[in-house]
Amino acid sequence: MSSWLPRNVSTFGGDVDGIFWLIFYMTAAWFVLTEGLIVYFAFRFRRRVGRRAAYVTGSGWKQLSWVLVPVAVVIVLDVFLDLRGAEVWARIKGQPPPPALVVRGTGKQFNWEFTFPGRDGSFDTPDDLHVENNLHVPAGKVIHVVLTSKDVIHSFFLPHLRLKQDVVPGRQITVWFEATQPGEYEIPCAELCGFGHSGMKGMLYVHTQQDFDKWLAERLAETDALAARKQR
Numbered sequence: 102m103s104s105w106l107p108r109n110v111s112t113f114g115g116d117v118d119g120i121f122w123l124i125f126y127m128t129a130a131w132f133v134l135t136e137g138l139i140v141y142f143a144f145r146f147r148r149r150v151g152r153r154a155a156y157v158t159g160s161g162w163k164q165l166s167w168v169l170v171p172v173a174v175v176i177v178l179d180v181f182l183d184l185r186g187a188e189v190w191a192r193i194k195g196q197p198p199p200p201a202l203v204v205r206g207t208g209k210q211f212n213w214e215f216t217f218p219g220r221d222g223s224f225d226t227p228d229d230l231h232v233e234n235n236l237h238v239p240a241g242k243v244i245h246v247v248l249t250s251k252d253v254i255h256s257f258f259l260p261h262l263r264l265k266q267d268v269v270p271g272r273q274i275t276v277w278f279e280a281t282q283p284g285e286y287e288i289p290c291a292e293l294c295g296f297g298h299s300g301m302k303g304m305l306y307v308h309t310q311q312d313f314d315k316w317l318a319e320r321l322a323e324t325d326a327l328a329a330r331k332q333r
């Protein structure tokens with residue numbers, strides 16, 4: 102069954118999938134039960150010669166209970182689901198664990214721009230590293246992505262990491278994840294943001310720490326070389 106969903110490579114992905122399957126099985130069971138009863142009753146009480154149709158007023162406890170009992174069961178299941186969901190929500194959206202790396206993610210028409218703080222570890226300094234569309238991170242580390250948008254609403258979506266967050270101009274929203282396996286994973290935009298929306302696709306590259314350090318050192322060296330050439 103889990104083949105419906107992309108492979109989970111996030112530390113909190115199992116919790117999100119747990120809620121997904123809980124909702125799925127609960128609604129599936131309810132669907133089969135109610136549709137089954139409709140079909141059964143339609144057949145059982147079908148029109149027959151010599152049998153008068155009953156006039157159901159819906160008054161009286163016996164008739165009312167056909168509505169009130171299922172409503173009560175639905176409310177109980179709903180509250181149960183809300184409580185389970187709130188637990189997972191609090192774990193993921195509550196206090197994010199301290200980051201090993203902070204990256205800025207800016208949505209614009211029609212791509213993502215990722216900014217790494219460079220050697221000094223702080224943003225808005227000359228050694229900031231800007232990368233179009235591709236986010237590179239080490240595996241097994243807590244990554245914070247500070248999201249915003251330059252123009253319209255976009256949605257930052259990492260399906261393999263079970264992470265999705267709308268990005269809104271004028272607002273900074275920090276999300277976090279910890280990828281468990283190195284690999285290449287798609288970053289689509291999940292909000293219809295204009296004519297270039299479907300082409301708005303980036304990649305998440307999860308490296309081993311060693312490979313990530315190597316990638317970062319190479320990119321920073323490139324930026325240095327470029328800056329030196331400009332000065333000449």
Ligand SMILES: [Cu+2]
Pocket residue numbers: 255256290291292293294295297298299301
């Ligand atoms: Cu979009």
